[in-house]
Every structure is written in structure tokens, then in C-alpha cells.
Amino acid sequence: MSSIASPTPSRLQLYLQLIRWDRPAGWLLLLWPTLSALWIAADGWPGWHLLSVFTLGTVLMRSAGCCVNDVADRDFDKHVKRTANRPVTSGAVSVKEALGLGALLALASFGLVLTSNPPTILLSFAALAVTLLYPYAKRVLNMPQAVLGVAFSFGIPMAFAAALGGNEWSLAAIQAAVPRSAWALLLANLFWVLAYDTEYAMVDRDDDIRIGIKTSALTLGRFDVAGVMAFYAIYLGSWAALGLRLGLGWIFLAGVAVAAAQVLWHYRLIKDRSREGCFKAFRENHWLGFAVFAGTVLDLAMR
Template identity: 70%
Template structure:
């Protein structure tokens, strides 16, 4: 039998590298970014910004996966869930993965260049924190907090995109992102801590053996309680923001649906099984979608 028939194609390796068949991670980035975009615009932000943020989110998440897999390739080969990733398994050269990541990030940057200077400036900060995250787990006891900042950077960029208008003057940069964006980012950071701790709970046994630092290891037997506390902090902070903005009832209805989903996740993770924790992580995007839908409908009825 021809051995090439059992070998994955070059295209399938690249698609596997960027998690083409697993878009849940992109949704986790997308929903808070779109929520911020709607809040910044006071409603529908226009097709241009909507499409740029959707396409840009998928591009940057894909680029991040490529960089992460290269950075973690020596660790991932010791983890059951990641041992067969293209770079880790040696099927795809690290330099090729980095070239693809750079190309995707460059395309995303071209999209940002069509908005305004404020968004461009914030995009550099977003890129820096995204590159730093894969290495944080070597030195930070809860690297999920670094990921939380990286996965929340769509929020200030959304405000910059709306408030900066079409200006390419430096004077438009400082006031483009209001304190509201910082509070939204803080709340969203707790959501990332919740779902990425669930993700870390899947690999805890392997991570302990190879010496990687994660929130699941740091929190120990308090992991489940902490995850639920993170969910609560996220929802309470966003509820306080909504109340302060005077958002209509659909926003709070969306938060209630999100809270119900978080409660369901407790039943999935309380026994700390790999399957339960991974399912909770994988379906977390529905929680984010519930909040986003609440924002959209609240601004429609306002």
C-alpha cells in the first residue's frame, strides 16, 4: 500500500495547525469584541467594522495557534491531548508554522490599517501580549490571567475603532478608549480565567509531570470553586456596567442565560473528569453569545 495515502496532506496539516475544524476558540475572542463594538457604537456599528472584526478575530486566533504550538512544542509532546499536533509531532516544521502565523497576522494588520490610527496603536499592544502569553506559563503561576488580557484586547480596539473615526491624527488616540473599555476588559478577564482554568484542568496530570504552571495547578483543590467565582465576577461586573449605562432588560436577560450556562458547567467540572472539563471549555462560547445577544437586543429596544 502506498504510504502517502495514510499521510496527511500539507493543506490538512496547516488547517489542523490553525484549528480550522475547532472554531470555538475564535468565538471566545469574537463575542466580547462584538459586544464592545455594539456598546461603543450605541448599536449596529456598520458592516465595515463588523466584517473587519469578524475576519480579524479568526485571523489572529489562527496566528496565535501557530505561535503557541511552536513555543510549546517541547511540552506538548508529553501531553496526551496535544502530542499529535502538526508541529509537536514533527509533521510540520516550526519555521513553516511561524511563516503562516506571520502571514495571517499581516493580513489582519492590513485590515486594521483601513480603520484609523487609534486602532493601529492598540493593535501593537494586542500583538505584544499575544506573543508573550505562550511563554508566561514558564514563569507565571496563573498564566491564564495573561491570556485573559490577550483575549480581551478586542474590547479596547472596538472602542478605538468607533471613537477614533477615520482620523489618522495622533490627537485622536488618547481619548479613543474610555474607562468603560477598561471595566469591560476587567470583567471579561474573569470569564477567560473561568474557561481557561477548565481547559487547564483537562491537562493537569500531564502539566504536573512536565513542570508547566497553570491556574488549575495553582488553585489545587479550590479549582472548581474558583472557576465558579470567576464566572460570578464576570457576570457581576458586566451587570454593574449595564446598570450604570442604563441598558434595557434584554441585557440582563442575556446575563441570566449566561449564569444558567455557568451553573450547568459546574455539573460538568465538579468531578474534575477530563471529558467534563473539556466539554465545559469547548461550549463556553455559548455563554459569551448569550451576553452578546443581550447587548444587541438591549440597544435595539433602548
Template identity: 70%
Template sequence: MTATLKFPLYLQLIRWDKPVGTLLLLWPTLAALWIAAEGFPGWHLLGVYVLGTFLMRSAGCAVNDVADRDFDRHVQRTAARPVTTGAVSVREALAVGAALALLAFALVLTTNTATILWSFVALAVAIVYPFTKRFFSMPQAVLGVAFSFGIPMAFASVQGQVPALAWWLLLGNLFWVVAYDTEYAMVDRDDDIRIGIRTSALTFGRFDVAAVMLLYGAYLVVWGVIGWQLGLGWPYALGLLAALAQVAWHYTLIHRREREGCFRAFRLNHWVGFAVFAGVVLGYAVRG
């Protein structure tokens, strides 16, 4: 089958029809970009990070599917993925992932030296993450670092350095990533027990719902304190309140641990990130 005929399979490989992952990466990265620039960062950096986020998330999906292909065939939700079924070969998937990563790196090259150097760390974390499910009881924490690394890179692009503020933002965002990816892991709990994958949902056990709520709370507290210190005022407070209201709603979706409710909570998480991002943008707009 030619590459042209396989193109729809490649789109399936990179989750073209499932943009949630890209949005979960995008909102905290753009929020950090606004904070680093103390307002609108300019069209060049905005374009670099919007397109770069899409490219790296897509590349990550290809690598993840290769790493998990032997596990995915035993999980109802992932059994039809193109690498798992053999519709796309391992070599093809890696080639697609490498091409997308190279395109993202070409965008990074238009920034500065600090961003280029940090991009190698980000790539290393993204590659390592899929394999941590085999030996680490909390692989979601590694994903949290990978999904938060746009934050220090955004600061590097704007300021040429990564101050302590960026790492505090990364820490807060890591709490959020572990929260929503635990919801995701709760969907596959039975399958993961059967095939021996380690996840935060299994590690937290019967305290999984409480842990998710505490992680959400830690995220909002860390980002809330930072916003208060930056003087982002009432618009940012409204954004946090909107995020908090969604978190409360998520509790109603996951507290019974039903697959459909947990998966719905995960899929809608990008609105939590958007609420916080909107608060940042409006906060700087009002502050002038």
C-alpha cells in the same frame, strides 16, 4: 512535500476544525463594538472584527504550537499537533502565523490611527502569552488580556479613543477567560504536573472549582453593572440570566474534576459569551 499537499496540515495547525477559540474571542469583541457604537457599528467594522478575530486566533495557534512543541509531546491531548510531530516545521508554522497576522494588520489599516497603534500592543501580548507558562503561576491571566484586547480596539475603531468603560469591560472579560481556561487546564492537570508547566488549575489547587465559579460570578457582575448603567434593560438582563444558567450547568460538569466534563465545559463556553452578546444587541435594539 509541497505547500499544496501540506495545506490540510496548515488547517490543522490553525485549528480550522475547532472554531471554539475564535468564538470565545469574537463575542466579547462584538459586544464591545456594539457598546462603543451604541448599536449596530456598520458593516465595515463588523467585517473587520469578524475576519480579524479569526485571523489573529489562527496566527496565535501557530505561535503557541511553536512555543509549546517540547511540552505538547508529553500531553495526551496535544501530542498529535503537526508542529509537535514534525509534520510542519517551526519555520513553516511561523511563516503561516506571520502571514495571517499580516492579513489581520491589513484589515486594521482600514480603520484609524488609534486602532493601528493599539494593535501593536495586542500583538505583543499574544506573542508573550505562550512563554509565560514557564515562569508565571497564572498564565491564564495573560491569556485573559490577550483574548480581551479586541475590546479596547473596538472602542478605538468607533470612537478614536479608549475610555475607562472599555477597560472595565476588559477587566470583566478577563475574569471569564481565566474561568474557562482554568477548566481547560483542569483537563491537563496530571500532565502539567509531570512536565512542569504552570497553570491556574495547579495554582488554585483544591479550590479550583470554587475559583472558577467566583471568576464567572465576577465576570457577570462587572458586565451586569455596566449594562445597567448603559440602560440596556430587560433584554440584557435575560442574556445575563441565560449566561448564569449555563455557569450553573458548568458547575455540574467540573465539580468532580473529570477530564471529559472539564473539557466539555470549556468547549461550550462560547454560548456563555453569545448569551451576553445577544443581550447587548437586543438591549440596544429595544432602547432604539
């Protein structure tokens, strides 16, 4: 008895696979620190306009980043079981199509940014440059996740610029709108990205060794689990200290405590370095960011 062939995916289905539409954890990891910064900068509710701009912009830019990443990594991904069937890697979507879709999504995101103010628009060019740089960082840097950390954290200074910026097109305008505390929050958030993307890299450790990719998991070696825990501790400790300096209180700290409890759970997931445990820890990280965001929002609302 002959088997029934599975239907060929439509172009739309392939494009949705390309941008990881079925995996919202990726854009949630970007969204929660960005919205936390937006609430802090606005000292509470930022308004529907800015909330819409940063929420939709985050989804669009993460999707565009997936297109660029899959094109850059197509020759590596075919040697990794988890990524071998990605649309670009398998040839179902051409490089030209993927780059065209990525450009369209980035332009749509830029259109949203144009509704904000000059400091935010200027910062968006730097954010785009880092996004394009990351896929190639793993060829030369022993810890390319640091570059990803900057890319995934750049919504923080942009949120401050959007909430506090004026109408001048200058570096001075950016400096006036984005305080040092915003850049410090970016640096602190970078360590969260190092934590969860090292967990992600631990999933593909054997494949990455074989094909020559550089990752934080390989760089840390047998100290990978300790490194992840240290990154979490730096992130939460720094974010808590900065939040207190910015006027947040005990409700915010309660959110940080909930996030810290999740870190302990993550340790149980990754301590044996199983692929399943490490991947689950990575996938569930957005709840950690949500806990910090919820604490921030509730604290500001209760003033």
C-alpha cells in the same frame, strides 16, 4: 491480510489542523466580547465595515496565535496525550513553516486594521505583543491565564477605538476614543477567560504536573472548582453592572441571566474534575459569551 495505510495529510490539511480550523470555539470565545463592545461603542449597529474587520481579524489573529503557541510549546506538547499529534509537535510541520504561516495571518489581520483609524492601529501593536507573550508566561507565572485574559480581551478597547476614534496618531487620541468603561469591560472579561481556561487546564492537570507547566488549575489546587465559579461570578456581575452604567437595560440583563444559567450547568460538568466534563465545559463556553452578546444586541435594537 495487510491493513490499508491512512493517506498522508496534504500541506493544506496540516495547516488547517495547525490553526484549529475544525475547532471554531477558540475564535468564538474571542469574538463575542469583541462584538459586544463594538455594539456598545457604536450604540447599536456598527456597520458592515467594522463588523467585517473585527470578525475576520479575530479569526485571523486567533489562528496566528495557534501557530506561535504550538511552536513555543512543541517540547511540552509531545508529553501530553491530547496535544502530542499537533502538526508542529509531531514534526509534520516545521517551526519555520508554522512561524511563516503565523506571520502571514497576522499581516492579513493587520491589513484589516489599517482600514480603521489611527487609535485602533496603535492599539493593535499592544494586542500583538500580548499575544506573543502569552505562550511563554506559563514558564514563569503561576496563573498565566491572566495574560491570556488580556490577549483574549484586547478586542474590547480596539472596538471602542474603531467606533469612536479620530484621525490623530497619539496617546491622547487613544485616551479620547477608549473610555475607562472599555478598560473596565476588558478587566471583567479577563475573569471569564480565567474561568474557561482554568477548566481547560483541569483537563491536563496530571500531564502539567509531570512536565512542570504552571497553570491556574495547579495554583488553585483543591479550590479549582470554587475558583472557576468565583471567576464566572466576577465576570457576569461586573459585566452586568458596567452594562447598566453604559445604558443597557432588562433585555441585556436577560442575556446575562441565560449566561448565569449556563454557569450552573458548567458546575455540574466540572465538579467531579473528570477530563471529559472539564473539556466539555471549556468547549461549550462560547455559548455563554453568545448569550451576553445576544442580550446586548437585542437591548440596543429595542430602544
